[in-house]
Structures are given as C-alpha cells and as structure tokens.
Amino acid sequence: MSNKDIFFKRENRKVVAVKLTKSDRLKVKKKIDKILKEKKEIIPKKYLKKIEDISLYHPEGNIAKAEAIILDPDDGAFSTANKLNELTGKEWTKFTSSWFVFNALRSDIKEEQEITSRFKLNSDEHPATFSPTMISNFISFFTKSGQSVIDPFAGIGTTLVACQRTKRKGIGIELNKKYFKIAKVRTNQKIFNGNSLEIDDILTQNKIKNIDFCITSPPYWNVLNRSTGGFKNKREEKKLDYTYSNKEKDLGNIDNYDHFIDKLVNIFVDLKKFLKKDAYVIVILKNVKKGGKNYPIAWDFAKKMSDVYTLKDEKIWCQDKVGLAPFGYPYAYTTNIHHHYCLVFRN
Numbered sequence: 001m002s003n004k005d006i007f008f009k010r011e012n013r014k015v016v017a018v019k020l021t022k023s024d025r026l027k028v029k030k031k032i033d034k035i036l037k038e039k040k041e042i043i044p045k046k047y048l049k050k051i052e053d054i055s056l057y058h059p060e061g062n063i064a065k066a067e068a069i070i071l072d073p074d075d076g077a078f079s080t081a082n083k084l085n086e087l088t089g090k091e092w093t094k095f096t097s098s099w100f101v102f103n104a105l106r107s108d109i110k111e112e113q114e115i116t117s118r119f120k121l122n123s124d125e126h127p128a129t130f131s132p133t134m135i136s137n138f139i140s141f142f143t144k145s146g147q148s149v150i151d152p153f154a155g156i157g158t159t160l161v162a163c164q165r166t167k168r169k170g171i172g173i174e175l176n177k178k179y180f181k182i183a184k185v186r187t188n189q190k191i192f193n194g195n196s197l198e199i200d201d202i203l204t205q206n207k208i209k210n211i212d213f214c215i216t217s218p219p220y221w222n223v224l225n226r227s228t229g230g231f232k233n234k235r236e237e238k239k240l241d242y243t244y245s246n247k248e249k250d251l252g253n254i255d256n257y258d259h260f261i262d263k264l265v266n267i268f269v270d271l272k273k274f275l276k277k278d279a280y281v282i283v284i285l286k287n288v289k290k291g292g293k294n295y296p297i298a299w300d301f302a303k304k305m306s307d308v309y310t311l312k313d314e315k316i317w318c319q320d321k322v323g324l325a326p327f328g329y330p331y332a333y334t335t336n337i338h339h340h341y342c343l344v345f346r347n
C-alpha cells in the first residue's frame with residue numbers, strides 16, 4: 001500500500017501534509033470516496049481523470065469536516081462547495097485583485113493570424129481586438145466547464161475562442177460581416193451576423209435561454225470615428241479598417257453621447273431575461289476624451305445599468321506596453337488612457 005500523503009492542512013499560510021495514524025488514513029480514504037460519490041457532479045474533470053492522485057484538505061486538519069480536495073498541494077484545494085467555478089481557493093484569491101496588467105500576447109496573435117490566413121482572411125482588419133488568454137481568465141473564474149457564455153459584440157470572436165479553449169459554450173453576435181466571417185473560421189462556436197439592438201429577436205428565434213455568463217466589449221462610443229492622428233493614418237496606409245463600419249446600427253457611429261449610453265444599456269436590458277438568475281455580466285469599457293473634456297463612459301454606463309442589474313465590482317485592466325504621447329505638453333495635464341474598466345454586474 002502506498003504511503004503517499006493523502007491529507008493536507010494549512011499551517012503558516014502554507015498547505016502542509018498531515019501525519020496520519022493507520023486508522024486516520026482509513027478515515028481519510030473513506031472521506032475521499034464519499035466526496036467522489038456524493039459530489040461527482042461538481043468535481044472538475046481534471047480531478048476525476050486522476051482519482052488515484054486526489055487528497056483531502058481541511059484548513060485545520062479536521063477529517064470529519066473536510067470537503068475540499070487536492071491534486072497538487074502547490075495549486076491549492078478545490079472546495080466541493082464551490083458553486084461558481086472550477087478553481088482552487090488559491091487560484092480564486094489570485095483573481096480577486098481589483099486590477100491586472102495584460103498586454104496582447106504574441107502567441108495569441110500568431111495563432112489568430114495562422115488560422116485566418118489559411119482562409120485568405122486578415123484578422124488585422126479589426127481595429128480593436130482582445131487576447132483570448134485574457135478573456136479565458138474571466139471565463140474560468142465566472143463559469144464552470146460546459147456552461148454558456150454570450151458576447152453581443154463578438155468582433156472577430158475572441159470570446160468564442162476563449163470558450164473553445166476553456167470548454168464552454170460560446171454565443172456571439174457581430175454586426176460586421178467581415179469580422180463575423182473571421183470569427184467563424186476561428187471557432188466552431190455559435191455566432192450570428194446580426195444587430196445586438198435586436199438581441200431579443202435573435203435569441204428568441206434561435207431558442208437560446210438560461211445563459212450562464214456574459215462578457216463583452218462594445219465600441220467605446222464613436223472614438224474610432226474621431227481618430228485623426230497616427231492610428232488612422234497607419235491603418236489607412238495598410239488599407240485596414242480604422243472604424244468598425246459605416247452602418248447606422250453600429251454603436252460606434254452614434255454621435256450623441258447620451259443616446260449612445262442609452263442604446264448600449266438597452267441591449268443589456270433586453271438580454272436580462274435570457275440570462276440565468278445571478279449570472280454575472282462583464283462589460284469592458286474605457287473613459288474617453290473629446291474636445292478637451294472627459295466622457296466617463298464606464299461610469300455613466302455603470303450608473304444606468306444599476307437600474308437593471310446589481311453593480312458588484314470593477315476590475316481595472318492596465319496596459320503598460322503602449323507608448324506614451326506628449327498630450328497636453330507643455331500646457332495642461334492630459335493623460336494617456338491605458339486602463340479599461342471591466343465592470344462586473346449581476347443579474
């Protein structure tokens with residue numbers, strides 16, 4: 001019989017093995033069997049694939065009260081009371097920081113370009129995309145495997161790729177056919193070429209309901225239409241889009257600020273009935289400037305959304321590899337805005 005450690009507790013902020021008598025060792029084994037039998041539904045697959053390697057964990061070393069399991073003590077313990085995700089306590093806590101730094105990953109861009117070029121498409125066409133790695137981190141925190149995730153502004157399918165990677169079921173809506181086509185070749189998840197202002201019709205007609213989670217990033221008002229400097233010129237030179245489209249239905253083409261906020265909120269009002277009760281909704285936004293004035297899109301949107309959803313939190317995404325332009329120099333204080341608000345609402 002193997003003598004490997006099968007019971008762990010917490011000591012001086014570390015997970016340590018508990019020395020067991022023969023009878024306690026039997027009790028631990030029985031407890032693990034009981035957990036595996038009674039909690040099978042909620043135990044992540046990676047544990048079930050390695051049943052022989054599962055150990056028991058209780059912070060104070062109480063076998064009777066233990067309800068958490070461990071594969072690798074360095075990764076922490078998975079609580080079988082975890083209703084939200086498949087993370088260990090250690091992984092959960094790490095994600096709870098109210099800010100993070102993330103810069104686009106070369107590996108993500110390479111993967112995206114390789115796949116799309118095979119279909120003679122160019123993912124660079126989209127002027128504002130995210131990394132699937134960043135979105136995967138959110139999806140892994142806010143859902144379990146097999147659950148459904150919607151992105152009403154799917155772009156070239158970043159959220160859907162993240163769903164594929166994390167084995168969730170993605171649903172995307174994207175207005176621009178060109179971006180829709182790119183998303184289609186990147187994943188086999190559900191995506192509709194449509195207008196999210198009609199999200200009610202799209203989801204009803206396709207019999208989609210009980211969605212577990214929403215994560216998305218809408219146009220940051222009409223900020224791309226107002227781009228005059230380097231960004232626009234560089235993209236024009238390469239014959240790449242510098243706005244999402246010239247369609248009226250495109251939220252990036254609404255010039256009136258209040259009108260933009262209202263239309264955006266309305267999409268989430270319509271989405272509400274398709275989400276499970278308590279589902280989280282994450283909307284990534286950035287405050288922008290126009291004519292020397294700050295337009296706090298994230299704050300104004302959060303305020304209006306709070307009439308319909310509970311505003312739970314914010315997680316601030318910082319980019320520290322974007323160059324700084326001497327805005328305002330030498331007369332006025334004007335920031336280079338390199339942080340985005342990942343606003344966390346709950347249904």
Ligand SMILES: C[S@@+](CC[C@H](N)C(=O)[O-])C[C@H]1O[C@@H](n2cnc3c(N)ncnc32)[C@H](O)[C@@H]1O
Binds near residue numbers: 152158218249
């Ligand atoms: C910030 S981008 C999303 C990018 C996406 N996260 C990605 O990584 O590819 C916003 C997207 O919303 C789309 N969009 C704008 N208005 C829309 C509408 N009414 N319905 C659906 N999509 C819309 C734009 O075409 C654009 O692709």
